[in-house]
Amino acid sequence: MFLALKEMKRSKVRFLLLMVAVALLVFLILFQQGISSALIRDFTGAIENQTAPVLVYSVDGQRVLQASVMTPELEAEVASVPGIAASGRLGVGTFTVTADGERVDATIIGYEQPELGAPSRLVAGRLPSARYEVVATEEDRSKGFDIGDTVTVEPGGRALTVVGLARQSQLNVVPTLFTAYNTYVDAVAARNPDARTPLPNVLALTPEAGLTPEVLAERINAVDLNLDALTRQQAADKTPGVSQVKQSFAVIFLLYGLVVPLVTGLFFLIVTFQKANSLTLLRAIGAPSSRLVRSLLVQVAIVLVGGLGIGILCDVAISQGQVGSLTLEFNPGAVVFWAVLLFVLGIISSLVAARRVLAIDPIAATTGAGVGR
C-alpha cells in the first residue's frame, strides 16, 4: 500500500485521468444499457407488463400484435385445446388521437377480461370500469394522458377518459391506452364507420392450475401450423426487431467491455515500463516481486473502483430523466453486472503489467537497465 499510494499521490493527474477515462467508459456503457432497456421496454412493455400468461397469434401476423388476425376458425381450434382455464380476445390498433390539443399516434389495446390483457403495473388510478374509460401509460402523463384527461380518437371524435396510469406499458414507443374490448371496437368504428367489426388480433389465455404457460403454448402450436402461441416473455422477446436491437447493443457492449480492460491494461503496462528503474532498484534492495505486484494491483483496484464509482454516479444522475421520448431508469442489476465484469476484466488485463514486474531481474540495477530492456 505504501508504494502504491505514494506513487498515486505524486502522480495525481496521471491516475486521475485514467480514472476519468474509465468513468467515462463505464458511464457510456450504463447509459447505453439504459437506452437499450428503455427502447425495448417502450417497444414491448405492453406485452411484457400485461396480465395474460399466454398469447396466441396467427402465424401470418409474424408476432406483431396489430398484424395478427384471429379468425373464428383459429379461435375455435384454440378453444379445443385442453388445459385452458380462461380465454379472452385482444384487439390492438394504432390510432391518431388528440391529447392536450396535440395530434399524436397512440396504440389502443382492448381486452375482454382484466386477467387477460389488462396492464399489470398500474401505478395510479384504476382499471376501466365503464365504457370509454382507458388506462394510459405513465410516461405520457404530461402529454395529455394524465388521470382525468380526455383523449379523442381522430377522425370520429370518440372521447376516451383516462382513469388510470400504467408503468412501462407502451407498445411501439408511443402512448398506449388499455381499455375494454368493446371500447376498442367503438374506437375502430369511430375512425372508420364503414369498417366491419374487427376480428381480434390475439387471444389471451390462462392455463389451468398445474399447467405451465410453456406447455400450454406447445399444445396450441401442435394443433395448427397457423397458430403461434407464445408465453408472455417469449411474445415480448420475439417481437420483430427486438432481437436485432439487442444484438446491435450487444456488439456495442462487447466493444466497450473490451475497451475498458484494454485501456486499463495498457496504461499500467506503460507505467510499469516508465518506472522500470524504480522497480529494479526496489527488487535489488530486497523487495519481493509479490510485494511489487500487490502494489500494482492495489493501484489498478483503486483506479477501477474510482472510475466505476464516478461512472455509476453519473448514470444515477442521468437515469432520472428522459432521452427524447425514452424514459431512462436506474437498473441496479445492470450496474452490479457491469461493475463486477469490468473490475474483473480490468484486474485480468493488468496481469500483463504484473508479468513484466515479475520478470524484473535485480541485477539490472547494477547496469542501469530496467524491465523490458
Added chain:
Amino acid sequence: MSTTNVAVDLALRMEAVRKVYRVGDSEIVALDHADLTVAPGEIVALVGPSGSGKTTLCSIAGGILSATSGRVVVGGTDISDFSSKELTAFRQSTVGFVFQSVNLVPFLTARENLLVVDELGRRTGSAARKRADAILGELGIADRANNLPSQLSGGQRQRVAIGRALMNEPRLVLFDEPTSALDTKLGEQVMTVIRNEMKNRGIAAIVVTHDERNTRYCDRTVHIVDGRLEGTSSH
C-alpha cells in the same frame, strides 16, 4: 532461510568464488576463483578496468547474483546455496546498496526513500521514522527530507542513497561507482561521508571505483583484472 554460522567475525568471506556466463556454446568467466575477506568496519576499494568483474563480485557478495561455484558468507550467513526468494530476504535484511546510476525511487521523498526499506521488511513504524530522521540529520540533509529526488543535487541524492543503504543496519554495504556522476569536489565529499558513516557504525563496505583518488578513503585496495583478484594494498 537456512543459515550457517561461520567466521562470524568477518563481514564478508568469499572462497574460490567463480561466476561463469554461458553464451551459446561458449563460456565467459566473469569471476575466477575469487577469495576475499572483509572485516567489520573495514572499507575495501575494488579497482579494475571495465569488464574486469568488479560489479559481478559485488553483486555476488550482495546476493543479487548467485555464484556458479565457491562459497559466500556474509555476516556469518552462508548464502552460497540460497534460493532467489532467500536472497531477496537476505538483501532486504543484511546488506546495503548504493548503485552507480539507479539509486532513488523518483516518486518518493528523501525520507520516504529511506522508509521504503522498513516498508519492505518487518515494518517498525515510528522506530523507522526516527531512524530515518536521525540518518538524514547525520548526513546533513535533514532539511531536504521532504524533497523529491528531482529537487535534490547530485551530491544530496547520493547522500540519500547512502542513508537508504544504512536503514536496515546492514553488515555490509556495497558501493558501485558512488562518485562517477559527481564532480571532484562533490565526489570527495561523498567519499568522506561514506568513510565517516561506515567507521562510526562499524559497518564493512566495498567501494567499486575507477577513480584511484577514492582509494585513499578506503582501508585497503583490491585490484581485479579479467575476473581475478590480483593484488592488495593497504593505506
